[in-house]
Amino acid sequence: MQSLGKAFRLLEAIAASDADLTLSELAAASDLDPGTTHRMLNTMVDLGYVARSDPKHFALTLKVLDLGFHAIGRRDIRMLARPMLRALVDETNEAASLGVLDGGDVLYVERMRAGITRLGVDIRVGTLIPAATSVIGWAILAFLPDADRIRTLKQPSRQRDFQEIAAPPDLDKKLAAVRKQGFALSGSTISTVLTVLAVPVLDRDGYPIAALSVAAPTVRMKPDALASRGLKPLLNAADLIARGLEASGGAVPE
CATH class of the missing domain: 3.30.450.40 (GAF domain)
Incomplete structure (x- = not known):
């Protein structure tokens, strides 16, 4: 349940920003450590809910809709x-x-x-x-x-x-x-x-x-x-x- 809550905090942090964010920015915005943020972002990218807008920045995909x-x-x-x-x-x-x-x-x-x-x-x-x-x-x-x-x-x-x-x-x-x-x-x-x-x-x-x-x-x-x-x-x-x-x-x- 804690992992699920962290995943939603991360998604909400991405959605709340007008600009694409880096891993460190997302970690700070969602109050997660960088290692956890990195693992969750990779999972969300694999699932198609998050995409890399460039090598360092992340954005939500339309799959979330x-x-x-x-x-x-x-x-x-x-x-x-x-x-x-x-x-x-x-x-x-x-x-x-x-x-x-x-x-x-x-x-x-x-x-x-x-x-x-x-x-x-x-x-x-x-x-x-x-x-x-x-x-x-x-x-x-x-x-x-x-x-x-x-x-x-x-x-x-x-x-x-x-x-x-x-x-x-x-x-x-x-x-x-x-x-x-x-x-x-x-x-x-x-x-x-x-x-x-x-x-x-x-x-x-x-x-x-x-x-x-x-x-x-x-x-x-x-x-x-x-x-x-x-x-x-x-x-x-x-x-x-x-x-x-x-x-x-x-x-x-x-």
Whole structure:
């Protein structure tokens, strides 16, 4: 924890200066010894958050802005999505969720249940699920450009609860079908009692910035019935969220 605090003091010292600073100037500004400052600066340079403007001076890179932009983007889409999800729950009487890619995972940024019924799986805001092994993930992956999809699938998951679930061997075939029909529909990969319907939220260039899903207990809702009830409302909600983000200038960073 002390090292983390020192790292943030150093970043704040760089950000507070109008001019690029030397190692000794940064050590003094952040109240650190030169050796600690040197080690931390080298680490931050390696990570891409700090750059050498010349051999002796250091400056922040634009990568630091990514942290804030991710938070802003997710807040924007979550605020836009809440009334859409509420309307989806009212119209379908099923649980509705919104997820975005976070590395190789789908991060749930908003979720609403229908009443107090539990669905047999503990998904909440902040839950991560490997994109390759989730229906909502397929709705995003299917619409990614090939290079982005390959890069995403190579990234390790940060979620430990679902590591034992393997991606389907015919994933490429599944994604091609999702891309062709415009939605993903399947039994949940993390619960044997749920059916999930998911659609992408596409920007004006057709890039998937998120995905919406509804989930229903399989015992009372077969896949075809869920698609019949939920597909049109899901597509309408996804379109409204995309248009709302465009109008507000918001975006969800990669």
